[in-house]
Amino acid sequence: MHIQHVYAVYFSPTGNTKRLVCACAAEAARLFQVPCRALSLDLPAEREAVRTFSAGDLVIVGAPTYAGKLPNKILPTYQEKLRSHGALAIAIVTYGNRSFDNSLAELCSVLSTNGFRTAAAGAFVGTHAFSDALAPGRPDEHDMALLRQMTDGAVAKIRRTDGRVEAVVVDGDAKAPYYIPQGLDGQPAKFLKAKPKTDKEKCISCGLCARQCPMGSIDAEDTSQVTGICIKCQRCVRNCPKGAKYFDDPAFLSHVKMLERDYTGRAENKIFL
Structure with a gap:
C-alpha cells in the first residue's frame, strides 16, 4: 500500500491529546513524505460531518480517557462520523496518571467496526485536566520519544506488510463499564450534575x-x-x-483530592505494535 495522506483526528479539550496525535501524524507524514492534515472534533460544528477515509490514508485517531473509557457524550462521534474504506489507523488515548483502563480497547474496537485497520496503538500520560499535581508537565520529552518510537514502528510495519497489517491487540475490555470515581472516603463521588x-x-x-x-x-x-x-x-x-x-461541587473536589493523594507517582505509557 502506498500511503498518500496522513490525518490527525482528535477530541482534545485541554490540548494534550491534540499534541500527541499531531506529533504522531507529523512524524508519519515525514517518513512517508506525504501531506498531513489535522481534523479537530472539539466543537459541536466540527462533529457534524461524516469523515470518510480511503485506502492510501493513514489516520491517527486520538481521544482522552474519561472514567476509564472514551468520553460518553463524544463516543457517538467516533462511532458514527469516522468511516473507512481501506484506511489504516494508529489509535492513541491519553490519561491523567490514574489508568487508561479500557479506553484504548474501546477506541480500537470502534475503529475496527468502522472499517479501519489499526497498525499500532498507545496510551500516553498527560497532565490531568482536574489538577496540575497529577502528571505535571506531561507529556514530557520521554513521552514524546516513546511516541516517536511507536510511530516509527508502525510505519515500518506498514511498509513491511505493504499495508496488509493485522489489527493490533491492546490491553483492556471495550465492553467494560465506566470507572466509578471515588472521593476521599473511598465511596462513589457523584458529580455528574456539577457545572463550572x-x-x-x-x-x-x-x-x-x-x-x-x-x-x-x-x-x-x-x-x-x-x-x-x-x-x-x-x-x-x-x-x-x-x-x-x-x-x-463538594463531590467533585473530594474526587480530585483523592486523585492527588493516591496517584501522584509517575505513571507509565504503553504502546502496542
Missing part, C-alpha cells in the same frame, strides 16, 4: 469559554450560565485568560 461557576469579579465577558465549550453549553450572552450538559472537560477552566472559571 464564574467569579464575576474576574470575568471580563470575553466569551472565550462559550466559543470553546465542546458541548456548546455556555450561554454566549451570560457566560455564568451553563444551559446544557457539562462533561467536566475543564476547557473553560484551563483556557480562561483571567482564571474566572472554577468548580466548587
